[in-house]
Amino acid sequence: MRSDSPAPEPAASLTPIAWRPVLAITAALAVVLVAVSGQYGYFVDELYFLVAGDHFSWGYADQPWLAPALAHLMDTVAPGSVAVLRVPALIATAAGTVLTAALARELGGGRRAQTLAAAVHAGSFGTLFAGHLLATSTLDAPLWTGTVLLLVRWIRYDRASLTGWRRDRLLLGAAVLTAISLQIKYLVPILWVAIVLALLVFGPRKPLTRPLLWGGLALAAASAVPSLVWQAANGWPQFAMTSVITAENGGNGGRAMFLPLALFWAGALSGAALAVYGVVAALRRAEYRPYRFLGIAPVLVLLAFTVTAGRPYYAAEVFAPLWAISAVAVTAAAPAKWWRWTFSKPVLVLSAVFAIVAALPVLPKDTVSPTDQFLTKPGTTGWPELADGVAVISSRLAPDTAIITGFYPQAAALERYRNGRFTQPVYSGSRGYWFLGTPSPDTRSVLFVGPVPESLRAAFTTSEPIGGYDNPHGIPVVNGPLQFTLLSGRNRPMDQIWDGLRQLRPA
Incomplete structure (x- = not known):
C-alpha cells in the first residue's frame, strides 16, 4: 500500500492536488444539494433574511449585513425561488470541501489523504444540513478554513526560508477573509484569539511578529465598524441575542450537551472520529510540531462556544483543520489500528447516507409533519x-x-x-x-x-x-x-x- 508521508520538510515540494477525486466528491455533493434545494420551503432564517434584506441596513440585531443582502439579491434574480436563493450556500459548501482537501495537501497529504479529507467534509451531517440552507454558518465556514489554510502555508514558506512579500501576503489574505467573515457573523474573533493563544503556547510565534498580520487584522476590524455603529446606536442587541440563545439551549443543560451535539454535527461516526484524532495527532506526532496549534485552537473555540451555550452548528466552522490533519495521519504508513475501520470506505459511505437522510429534505413533503421536531423538518413546511x-x-x-x-x-x-x-x-x-x-x-x-x-x-x-x-x-x-x-x-x-x-x- 502506497503511503502518504505527512508534514514534509520545508524544501520538499507538495504532492499535486488530487483534482480528480476531490472534484468528483465536490460534484457529487453539489448534485445532492441541488436535488433537494427546492424541497419543502424556506427555512426560518431564510424567511428572516428575505425580509431583512428588503430593509437593508449595515447592521442588524443578530448579524451583520451580508446574509440578508445576499438573500435580497438572489430573490431579485429569481423571485420566490427557494433553489436560487440557496445558490450561495451551494458555492460556499463546495468551496469548503475543496479547501479542506487543499489544507490536507498543505500539511503534506497525498492523494489518499486529500480524498479522505474531502469525503469526510462532504459527507458530514453539518456540511449537508448547512449546505442546503442559506445560513450564516454556511457562508462563514469556508472562510475559516481558508484563513487557517493561508496561515499554515505561511508557516511552510517560513520554514523553507522564503521571506518577503510572497510569504507575508498570505497573512494579509487571511485578514481579507477575516474581514469578509465579519460581514456575516461576529464569531471569527474567537477563532483568532484561539489561534494566537495556541501559537503563543505551542508555536511557532513568528507569525505574531509580522506587521502585515496585525495591520491586516486592524483593517478587518475596521470593516466591521458600520455594523458596530448600528449595534451601538440600537443598544447592542447582539449581546442580548447571546442570552436568548443560551436560554433556548437550556442554560447549563445546553452547555453540557454542546460538545456531544457538536461531534454529531461533525459526523456521527467518521467525521467525529477524525475530528478527535486530529487533536491527538496534532499534539502527539513529532512531524506535526510546526502545526501543533491546529490541535488546540479548535478545542479553544469549542470551549468558548460551550461556555456561551452556543448553537451546535457553530462547531461546523472548526472541524475542517482537524479533518485535514487526521486524514494525513491516518493514511500514512502505520501499523493497523483497531479504530481504522471508522475511516474505511464502507463506513464513510454509510455515514454519508445517514447524514443525507437525517439532514436533508429527502422524504416526500406530504409525509412530513410540520410538528416534527427532528432535524430540518420543522422550519421548512407550513x-x-x-x-x-x-x-x-x-x-x-x-x-x-x-x-x-x-x-x-x-x-x-x-x-x-x-x-x-x-x-x-x-x-x-x-x-x-x-x-x-x-x-x-x-x-x-x-x-x-x-x-x-x-x-x-x-x-x-x-x-x-x-x-x-x-x-x-x-x-x-x-x-x-x-x-x-x-x-x-x-x-x-x-x-x-x-x-x-x-x-x-x-x-
Whole structure:
C-alpha cells in the first residue's frame, strides 16, 4: 500500500492536488444539494433574511449585513425561488470541501489523504444540513478554513526560508477573509484569539511578529465598524441575542450537551472520529510540531462556544483543520489500528447516507409533519398555510389592525406569502424582527399569532380567540393548534405596548 508521508520538510515540494477525486466528491455533493434545494420551503432564517434584506441596513440585531443582502439579491434574480436563493450556500459548501482537501495537501497529504479529507467534509451531517440552507454558518465556514489554510502555508514558506512579500501576503489574505467573515457573523474573533493563544503556547510565534498580520487584522476590524455603529446606536442587541440563545439551549443543560451535539454535527461516526484524532495527532506526532496549534485552537473555540451555550452548528466552522490533519495521519504508513475501520470506505459511505437522510429534505413533503421536531423538518413546511389562515381572517379585521406574531419566522412568512390577500402590516417583537418595523401609533387592535403574552393581553380590553391553525410550526417545542387572537380596545399607547414586546433589550 502506497503511503502518504505527512508534514514534509520545508524544501520538499507538495504532492499535486488530487483534482480528480476531490472534484468528483465536490460534484457529487453539489448534485445532492441541488436535488433537494427546492424541497419543502424556506427555512426560518431564510424567511428572516428575505425580509431583512428588503430593509437593508449595515447592521442588524443578530448579524451583520451580508446574509440578508445576499438573500435580497438572489430573490431579485429569481423571485420566490427557494433553489436560487440557496445558490450561495451551494458555492460556499463546495468551496469548503475543496479547501479542506487543499489544507490536507498543505500539511503534506497525498492523494489518499486529500480524498479522505474531502469525503469526510462532504459527507458530514453539518456540511449537508448547512449546505442546503442559506445560513450564516454556511457562508462563514469556508472562510475559516481558508484563513487557517493561508496561515499554515505561511508557516511552510517560513520554514523553507522564503521571506518577503510572497510569504507575508498570505497573512494579509487571511485578514481579507477575516474581514469578509465579519460581514456575516461576529464569531471569527474567537477563532483568532484561539489561534494566537495556541501559537503563543505551542508555536511557532513568528507569525505574531509580522506587521502585515496585525495591520491586516486592524483593517478587518475596521470593516466591521458600520455594523458596530448600528449595534451601538440600537443598544447592542447582539449581546442580548447571546442570552436568548443560551436560554433556548437550556442554560447549563445546553452547555453540557454542546460538545456531544457538536461531534454529531461533525459526523456521527467518521467525521467525529477524525475530528478527535486530529487533536491527538496534532499534539502527539513529532512531524506535526510546526502545526501543533491546529490541535488546540479548535478545542479553544469549542470551549468558548460551550461556555456561551452556543448553537451546535457553530462547531461546523472548526472541524475542517482537524479533518485535514487526521486524514494525513491516518493514511500514512502505520501499523493497523483497531479504530481504522471508522475511516474505511464502507463506513464513510454509510455515514454519508445517514447524514443525507437525517439532514436533508429527502422524504416526500406530504409525509412530513410540520410538528416534527427532528432535524430540518420543522422550519421548512407550513408557512403558506399560515398565510392562508390569516387571509381568511383578514376580512374581519379593521383597517387600523396590526398583525403581530410571537415568533419572527411567522411574521416573515406572512410577508412572503401574503400575495396581496391582506393589507394589514405585520410585525414581531421576536429577536431582530422588532427592529424591522414599528406599528403605527393609530393602531387600535391587534391580531396576535401564537400564545398571547399576558402583558399584551392586559393592554386591551377585549381578547377574542379566532379559530386555530393546526400547525404550531415556528413555535419551538410546542405541540397543538396555533391560536389566532384578536385584541381590541387598546388602553395604552401603542409605543409602550410595542416596547414591551421587544425581546432583545439594550445591554
